[in-house]
Amino acid sequence: MPRTATALTSWCRAIKSALEESGVDSEQLFRESGLQPEALKDANARYPVEKTIRLWRLAVEATGDEAFGLRVSRHIRQTTFHALGYSLLASATLDKAFERLIRYFRIVTEAYELDWHRESQSFVFLIGVDGHSHRPTHEAIDAFAAVAVRLCRALYGESFACERVELERPPPDNADFWIRALRGPVQFGARRNAVHIGVDIAQAPLENANPDLAVMNDEIVRRYLAEHTQASIVDRVHSLLVESLPNGEPGQQAVADSLHMSLRSLQRRLAEENTAYQQVLNDARRELALAHVANARYSLSEIAYLVGFADSSSFSRAFKRWTGESPSQYRKART
Structure with missing residues (x-):
């Protein structure tokens, strides 16, 4: 019997914050989605992915905002990714940070199939979908791509820019929101969801790298996975x-x-x-x-x-x- 994919409730906390910022009754939408808002208080709690996708759809409908995913990304915090957030910020390079993200992203959700590989003079962060899971909304993918870019800016610095971003979603009415949030040219209607980063940028040593802190938090992630997921x-x-x-x-x-x-x-x-x-x-x-x-x-x-x-x-x-x-x-x- 296929396993039920889950996600940390902290990801939905960012959706809740974006809804409230838009003046929408977030608790009502949570309950319509079959999610208990009280679980947001537990940093280790998880929601079924099927219900979080329903929340995404209801949120986009309630706000009428085609850029809702980008707004959600602004409410993602270091702790949204549990201890993995601290490991990422302590990584030696962006290359190592994305390798770490791929290895341990199950702590956030099992719904995505992520990949990080080199194509010519770029590294590509590929956002795929677990074949056993319900397909995320375009807005959820937007948020994830924007979070990846925000991570790069936090590690590399404000000068960070993508070479380009590919999104499967259809072209929005106002593409400027995406170009600003994703820090580079965006191709809509693409065959995949991918963020392209130059090799020199991906392999540049990061000023705030802390190998000991990274390893320590990697271990916290592994313990969590052993206790709370099908490790x-x-x-x-x-x-x-x-x-x-x-x-x-x-x-x-x-x-x-x-x-x-x-x-x-x-x-x-x-x-x-x-x-x-x-x-x-x-x-x-x-x-x-x-x-x-x-x-x-x-x-x-x-x-x-x-x-x-x-x-x-x-x-x-x-x-x-x-x-x-x-x-x-x-x-x-x-x-």
């Missing part, structure tokens, strides 16, 4: 490894015990997700190592301990396999 076994194992590595590498049996399953069940479920314990362990170590090495506060011997290696030489060999550089070379190039 994959990879996410759950990864979360346990990040917690355990500073105390030494945990064995597979210890991880299986922590997840209340047999070792054979753990291995089988990881295989079903096309991976294995050693691969998840390597990924967790690599993620922690890259964050810590970029922070000069830690010595390389301390980092070796923090990511579960018995000595610095073993850590250095592994790090060179991951990056093609020694830890000291990697640090020197980024500080």
Whole structure:
């Protein structure tokens, strides 16, 4: 039976604020959509996506505003994305921020299929739709694209501009709203919803990057996903490894015990997700190592301990396999 897609209530809090700004009775529309407004007070609560789409439609009808999605985007806050919002703001580059957004966006909603890839001299942020979900409104897509641009401005600076934006929606009566909000030329009636960002901008080091803060909030995201959504076994194992590595590498049996399953069940479920314990362990170590090495506060011997290696030489060999550089070379190039 297909799972029911959900979304953090915080996204609907932005819709509520935009409705009230427009003089519309938001509580009435919430109830007509089958949503309980009281849930907005719970930062961890989630709404069924089917009902949030109904809210979007009712909101656009009530306001008569073709740019309602753009207005909603102005009410999105750092906390709208839970701990992911803090991870994004601490990312080293826009490239890393979007990679993080793709990896953990399930904390916000499972309704979208996102992608971030390079096309020639641009990176493209693609906003697709989960095939199991009801299709979002054009206004919801507008809001999401505008939020992505606002994130780039917050990280890169006010000078940020997109190369172009593609939207499937039909041309609006006044395209100027979209051009201003999306900071670049907009193609309406396109075959996809995509934001194009220049490679140089996407890979430029960000002034406020904080690798430790990013990793710390990534872990909060993984814990939330494990507790509140249908988290994959990879996410759950990864979360346990990040917690355990500073105390030494945990064995597979210890991880299986922590997840209340047999070792054979753990291995089988990881295989079903096309991976294995050693691969998840390597990924967790690599993620922690890259964050810590970029922070000069830690010595390389301390980092070796923090990511579960018995000595610095073993850590250095592994790090060179991951990056093609020694830890000291990697640090020197980024500080």
